[in-house]
Every structure is written in structure tokens, then in C-alpha cells.
Amino acid sequence: MGTATRYRAAFNDPDAVRHSVPTFPWNSAPEGLATRRQLRTQGLRPGGQDIAGQILWRGVGGVRAAYLYRVALALPKRTATxxxxxxxxxxxxxxxxxxxxxxxxxxxxxxxxxxxxxxxxxxx
Incomplete structure (x- = not known):
């Protein structure tokens, strides 16, 4: 088992057994979930919904996280007055x-x- 496989296995917890929310490794989030940045490119915002999952990866300074939100519950971005x-x-x-x-x-x-x-x- 290679290092990359162990790393992906450590961050693969779709049933939230080890982490408090469903957790996925880099580039493995299921359809229907998106980060804030991905929502923004679609003209959407989380709109007050709870975090539906997270992506974890090893980065500069340790383990990094990106939170995932349900696209179906996202609201349109607000425009400035x-x-x-x-x-x-x-x-x-x-x-x-x-x-x-x-x-x-x-x-x-x-x-x-x-x-x-x-x-x-x-x-x-």
C-alpha cells in the first residue's frame, strides 16, 4: 500500500464515523456538494445552511480543510445596493x-x- 493510498484512506470517512461530518479526500466529493468557492462560481452562496461535509488534505502547515455545502439548498448571491x-x-x-x-x-x-x-x- 503506497503513501498516497494510506493518505486517501485516512481522510475517507463518508459515514462520519471518525470525524464529526462526512469527510472526503481531495477530488473525491460526491455530486451535489460544493465548496464556497465552487458555489460562488455558480452564482450561489451557502445561505445559512449547515456544513454537509468536508474535504481534508495535507498542505502547508499540516492538514487543511474545505467545507462542503449542498448545492440544492444554496441561494443566489446577493448583489450590492x-x-x-x-x-x-x-x-x-x-x-x-x-x-x-x-x-x-x-x-x-x-x-x-x-x-x-x-x-x-x-x-x-
Missing amino acids: PAQLDAIAKALRARRTCSTCHTVRSYYIPGRYGECLTCAGKEQ
């Missing part, structure tokens, strides 16, 4: 405005300087 979009635009503009010369720059003002690169004397 015009007021929310306006607030985001104002916040992003504030991040580009120098506190010293009040110029709106094409880049975000570095936090370490607190002012644009010209005022900080870092621009060449």
Missing part, C-alpha cells in the same frame, strides 16, 4: 488620497508612509 457600491468607491478613493497634498493618486497610499510617494520623498 447602489448605496453600498457608492460607499465602496468612496473608501477606495480615500485610500488613494494623500493626507499631505490631498492629491488623488493612481495607487493606494502606502501605510508605512501615510502620504504619497512624492510627499514622502520616495519617488524617483
Whole structure:
């Protein structure tokens, strides 16, 4: 039995005997279950439903997990209101405005300087 087989067997628990939820190894989730990222690509969100399963794999720093949700219970993604979009635009503009010369720059003002690169004397 190879290392990959032992690894997949350690994370294969579809009946939730060893783990608190059904657990699957990488690339082995059954149809009808999806991660948040997979739901998002379909224009969906979990919508408050409980976790239906998890995928476990060995990654940087140890064992990693991705939670699975039922696609059938997922809800459409919400869209931002015009007021929310306006607030985001104002916040992003504030991040580009120098506190010293009040110029709106094409880049975000570095936090370490607190002012644009010209005022900080870092621009060449």
C-alpha cells in the first residue's frame, strides 16, 4: 500500500464515523456538494445552511480543510445596493488620497508612509 493510498484512506470517512461530518479526500466529493468557492462560481452562496461535509488534505502547515455545502439548498448571491457600491468607491478613493497634498493618486497610499510617494520623498 503506497503513501498516497494510506493518505486517501485516512481522510475517507463518508459515514462520519471518525470525524464529526462526512469527510472526503481531495477530488473525491460526491455530486451535489460544493465548496464556497465552487458555489460562488455558480452564482450561489451557502445561505445559512449547515456544513454537509468536508474535504481534508495535507498542505502547508499540516492538514487543511474545505467545507462542503449542498448545492440544492444554496441561494443566489446577493448583489450590492447602489448605496453600498457608492460607499465602496468612496473608501477606495480615500485610500488613494494623500493626507499631505490631498492629491488623488493612481495607487493606494502606502501605510508605512501615510502620504504619497512624492510627499514622502520616495519617488524617483
